[in-house]
Amino acid sequence: MRKLFEALPGPLAARVIIAIVLVIVLLILLGFLFDFAGTLLDDGGTIGP
Amino acid sequence: MKAIKAIGWTMIGTGTLILLFLAYQLVFTNFITARAQDAAAEQLDERFDALRQALPEPERVEVLPPTAEATEDTTPDPEGEVALFSEPAPESGEEFGRLIVPALDLEHIMFEGVDRVTLKNGPGHMPWTPLPGQPGNAVLSGHRTTYGAPFFNFDQLAAGDEIIVETLLGSHTYAVRESVIVKPTDVWVTEPKVGAWLTLTTCNPRFSARERLVVFAELVDGPNFAYAQAAKDGLIDLVRA
Numbered sequence: 001m002r003k004l005f006e007a008l009p010g011p012l013a014a015r016v017i018i019a020i021v022l023v024i025v026l027l028i029l030l031g032f033l034f035d036f037a038g039t040l041l042d043d044g045g046t047i048g049p
Numbered sequence: 050m051k052a053i054k055a056i057g058w059t060m061i062g063t064g065t066l067i068l069l070f071l072a073y074q075l076v077f078t079n080f081i082t083a084r085a086q087d088a089a090a091e092q093l094d095e096r097f098d099a100l101r102q103a104l105p106e107p108e109r110v111e112v113l114p115p116t117a118e119a120t121e122d123t124t125p126d127p128e129g130e131v132a133l134f135s136e137p138a139p140e141s142g143e144e145f146g147r148l149i150v151p152a153l154d155l156e157h158i159m160f161e162g163v164d165r166v167t168l169k170n171g172p173g174h175m176p177w178t179p180l181p182g183q184p185g186n187a188v189l190s191g192h193r194t195t196y197g198a199p200f201f202n203f204d205q206l207a208a209g210d211e212i213i214v215e216t217l218l219g220s221h222t223y224a225v226r227e228s229v230i231v232k233p234t235d236v237w238v239t240e241p242k243v244g245a246w247l248t249l250t251t252c253n254p255r256f257s258a259r260e261r262l263v264v265f266a267e268l269v270d271g272p273n274f275a276y277a278q279a280a281k282d283g284l285i286d287l288v289r290a
Contacts, residue, residue: 034073038195041074043258044168045200045251046175046190047231047239 074195078169082197085170089144089158096144100137100217107132110276112284131279134272136180136217142167145174146181146216148189148199152206157199159214163190172199172249178239181214182221182268184277186242193252193262200251203262204228212247212266221271223247228264238263245277 008015109130139145139161146159159181163173172191179185191200212223223246230253231238238248238261245268253262268277279285 030069031073034070037070038074038078039165040258041256042192042194042196042198042252043233044163044165044173044190044192045258045261046163046168046173047188047233047236047250047261047263049234049236 078196079198081169082171082192086158086197089160089170093144093147093158097217104217105135105137107134107272109133110279110285112279113286114284131275131285132272133184133276134218135183138176138180139174141176142170144171146214148172148181149213149215150206150210151213152210153202155199155202157191157197159189168192169196171197175239178248180216181247182216182218182245182271182273184245184273184280186240186246186248188239188248188250190250194256200249200262201255203249203251203264204253206264212249212264214247218272221245221273222269223266224269225264225266228262231261231263233258233261235261238265244268244281245271245273 005015005019008018010018110133112129112131141162143161144158145161147156148159149156157171159172159174160167160170161174161176162168163175167173168190172189174180175188175190178188181187181189192198193200193203206225206228208225208227210225212225214221214223229238238250247266247268249264249266250261252258253260268274276285
């Protein structure tokens with residue numbers, strides 16, 4: 001984790017900001033992925049073609 | 050050695066992702082729905098207060114002469130008519146009533162629509178079917194295992210169990226008649242019916258969207274009970290009505 005952080009470009013402040021943005025983007029992507037995968041468990045129970 | 054380490058970390062990562070996924074689906078989504086239900090409960094009371102005074106007058110529907118098959122439950126008034134109460138259709142995504150199942154200790158606010166976003170808030174009504182409490186086949190869908198899992202124990206419903214729906218018109222009581230398991234594409238369960246029916250659909254089995262558990266319940270009390278019974282007994286000219 002530390003190696004990944006140190007591999008980010010720029011000074012420390014910029015790296016912290018980039019890391020925060022990356023974590024947020026990752027969480028959003030994870031949310032979409034979980035939401036999509038969740039339809040396999042339970043898609044709401046509707047009836048339709 | 051490096052390869053084994055990489056495989057180990059990959060497995061730990063995959064396991065963590067699966068655990069996070071299950072926590073998100075089975076715990077976190079419940080909070081999302083609980084918040085939506087709390088907010089909707091207040092808005093529903095406001096909706097009822099605002100619209101109940103402006104409800105349309107019931108339509109008087111002529112009842113045909115009774116046949117030998119007519120049941121005693123059909124009680125047209127002396128002028129040979131029954132009242133048909135109606136209410137304004139809710140907006141898409143709007144809360145419009147309460148679903149209460151005493152046998153399962155369940156009470157949920159219902160919303161208009163069965164799209165994915167609406168069903169995250171609670172049970173949803175298929176907009177192209179009549180509203181609960183109205184004649185015909187009103188269809189509600191709901192989650193079985195995620196987003197509050199309103200229909201989690203629907204497999205425990207037995208014939209005769211009460212399902213109460215509160216709408217602008219008041220309280221409508223249904224009795225469970227039958228449960229079936231069908232494919233998600235079996236649209237026949239949503240087709241119109243004579244009388245007044247409530248059809249509830251959810252995923253089956255639990256933790257899978259492979260099939261649908263469908264519960265059929267028939268109106269046994271409520272503002273439109275006399276109309277529904279007369280329609281069922283063939284005492285209403287449904288083409289004209």
